[in-house]
Amino acid sequence: MTFTRSWTLLLAAALGLASASAQESWSPARQKLTPAVQRALGSGASTVRVLIRMRGQRGSAPVGQLSAADAAVRMALRREEARRAAAVLLSELASRPLASSKATPLAPGVRASVVPAAPTPRAQELWIANSVLVDADPALIRELAGRSDVERIYRDVRIQAIPRQELLRKAGASALAAGSSWAVDKVRAREAWSKFGGRGEGVVIGHIDTGVDAAHPALDGRVLRFKDFVNGKTAAYDDEGHGTHTAGSICAGGDGIGVAPGARLIVAKALDAEGSGELSKLLAAMQWMLDPDGNPSTNDRPAIVSCSWGVDRKQMKDIGSEDTFFWDAVQAWRDADMLPVFASGNAGPGAEIIPAAYPIALAVGATDLADAAPGFSTGAETAWNGVTYTKPDLAAPGHGILSTAPGGQMRSLNGTSMACPVVAGIAALIKQARPRATASEIERLLITGAVDLGEPGKDTRFGLGRVDALASVTAASATVAPAPAPTPVVRPAPSTGSDAVKTRLARGVLMLVVGLVAAFGLQLFF
Ligand SMILES: [Ca+2]
């Protein structure tokens, strides 16, 4: 979005020009339904949980340089735009007579509904993707598809977001009493610690996975915040083990397990004991990362988010969804100046795993002790909107990686899931060395320090190279002057006026909207 567009939308909304219409005939409206929704209707399902994406906001902007203030304004505008786009629909849903008594309740731990005590179908805002989640019967789905303010309707399907062979219980990994991870030495993290005296202290990393065993001795004090999107529990736990392992690679203490043992985690459990999860829960977890304390006026979002999960691009189509499903959410992180680090996948060369394959995600492939790429590590030339990109972007140790396991254990595992947190940990060391570094600058410093492997330059096995903490932190420390405050370029737009004036106007409108929200006591979600 642009500030110009924000301004136009907000102005239009303020003037009451935005309105919903259900004038379209069913045939074109049906095209708004993803194949999964069409199949559900065809099968005679009485209730289908759907994600309704509203028109208005689209997150297709290229990555731009942002200041912290720009990021805060942009995030607030995104939230308000999404709320505005969904306001009419939500109010109508809230007052709608119950069409079906078979609507299932929302998952535990999900706070929802625009109006307290709203009758079902209850709706949950997922403003990160300009979407609303609702349990709807076929009649309601058809009605929704006919609305002019509705762009697309997805079925909320469950995906296997962590490959089964990577799961702890199925991996047959042997428990080890102690030891250190070769990854920490390979990326020269110890040398970075000793040379610069920091281990990521003061840096917060987001972590979306199967949870975390926060009581593990090596993770003591590392978990700053935990939210369970699967079972609604309040205390941190991990009923699979994958999340505890990836968390450990980021920041476990002890004898060289975590790359940044001074960093702390904000943990979202969005994947269940089978390593799978619903699309809506992943979106909700991604949204929560933007504002973990639920107070938009505080910037408590993590600088970096580590995501050792994904789904095959083709599979998203096979299950009747779309390969761009997570795009808006990843872009929202970028807009909020958060670095999205994703495992590139374990499907081998040629596959495309999303969100890692998105050009706006930082995809991490795996290397082994000899700096070779294991066969499972995914990389490919990937095309989006007619432009081809090479993935992964970087590589990191992801073979025979020792890390924490639930119950105070240590285990060794293979996977790009293990490589991803190594990069997130180095990003934390960079952020500590240069606190004002934006997400884009952190990314650039990761690349600057990487050791090119394989074919010269970027390739589909190693990306731009295997990360090196010492080189990256050295570069971060050596850069004396921070980059000049960038113009918030989100999308190329004709220069018809002063960007500064537009920004001031946008901020003025934002303050007005926030004031109105406060005055009318509307609930802000998450
Ligand atoms: Ca906050």
Ligand SMILES: [Ca+2]
């Ligand atoms: Ca190369």
